[in-house]
Amino acid sequence: ETGVTQSPTHLIKTRGQQVTLRCSSQSGHNTVSWYQQALGQGPQFIFQYYREEENGRGNFPPRFSGLQFPNYSSELNVNALELDDSALYLCASSWGGGQGAFFGQGTRLTVV
Amino acid sequence: AQKITQTQPGMFVQEKEAVTLDCTYDTSDPSYGLFWYKQPSSGEMIFLIYQGSYDQQNATEGRYSLNFQKARKSANLVISASQLGDSAMYFCAMREGVQGGSEKLVFGKGTKLTVNP
Numbered sequence A: 001e002t003g004v005t006q007s008p009t010h011l012i013k014t015r016g017q018q019v020t021l022r023c024s025s026q027s028g029h030n031t032v033s034w035y036q037q038a039l040g041q042g043p044q045f046i047f048q049y050y051r052e053e054e055n056g057r058g059n060f061p062p063r064f065s066g067l068q069f070p071n072y073s074s075e076l077n078v079n080a081l082e083l084d085d086s087a088l089y090l091c092a093s094s095w096g097g098g099q100g101a102f103f104g105q106g107t108r109l110t111v112v
Numbered sequence B: 001a002q003k004i005t006q007t008q009p010g011m012f013v014q015e016k017e018a019v020t021l022d023c024t025y026d027t028s029d030p031s032y033g034l035f036w037y038k039q040p041s042s043g044e045m046i047f048l049i050y051q052g053s054y055d056q057q058n059a060t061e062g063r064y065s066l067n068f069q070k071a072r073k074s075a076n077l078v079i080s081a082s083q084l085g086d087s088a089m090y091f092c093a094m095r096e097g098v099q100g101g102s103e104k105l106v107f108g109k110g111t112k113l114t115v116n117p
Helices: none
Strands: A005-007 A010-013 A019-024 A031-037 A044-050 A053-057 A064-068 A074-078 A087-094 A107-111 B010-014 B019-021 B032-039 B046-052 B064-069 B074-079 B088-096 B111-116
Touching: A005 A087, A010 A019, A019 A087, A019 A107, A031 A074, A044 A064, A074 A087, B010 B019, B019 B111, B032 B064, B032 B074, B046 B064, B046 B074, B074 B088
Parallel strands: A010 A107, B010 B111
Antiparallel strands: A005 A019, A019 A074, A031 A044, A031 A087, A044 A053, A064 A074, A087 A107, B019 B074, B032 B046, B032 B088, B064 B074, B088 B111
16 A cells, blocks of 8 residues: 555546546655546656646646645646546655655546 | 557466566656556556666566666566466556656556466
8 A cells, every 4th residue: 555545536527517636645755746547548647746836747738737735635626527538547646756656546537 | 759668468477477578668868767567457556666777787676677778778577476466457657857856757558467377
């Protein structure tokens, strides 16, 4: 067990709605990253937060946004949901040393 | 350009035998890190092993070893003495540079490993 927890584990939303996914980082980790994993694909980097500031973003539109809180927990917000947003969303935390990130169990989002 | 290539969509191995999962990468950054993760059907990505670009020796973690061939830009995962519980998806990933605590990982498409009894 990595100590990284995500909630909820499963979620069904309607196209056009907004969703918030949550992540609790492993103790001592100051960096959190979010990934989207479509079915049958590898995870794709969405963005990363380091000490509450975004310090890297992948090729995702602005309707994907995030927050990191002083306790290093994090949220991923997605507005105006589209059917293609259906995926497993993974949160990963690390201490920023570059030697690896530890992932949560993911949130499986289905947009109908 | 694709940065991580895993050419084996699926692999089969008999229990107790060794298996090698292939990974090649592409980067112009002299400083990078290579990772292998295991993803069972439950979805969680489980960290297995890490190799830094400047590490002189191949990384090992228990039954996992990373065959790092820098000139060929390959980072193959070797699992010795396969167990039924090793059946899962395996992803190779790369981190480029270490700017400002960046932990951005680029993943391959994965290899599905099936261990047969």
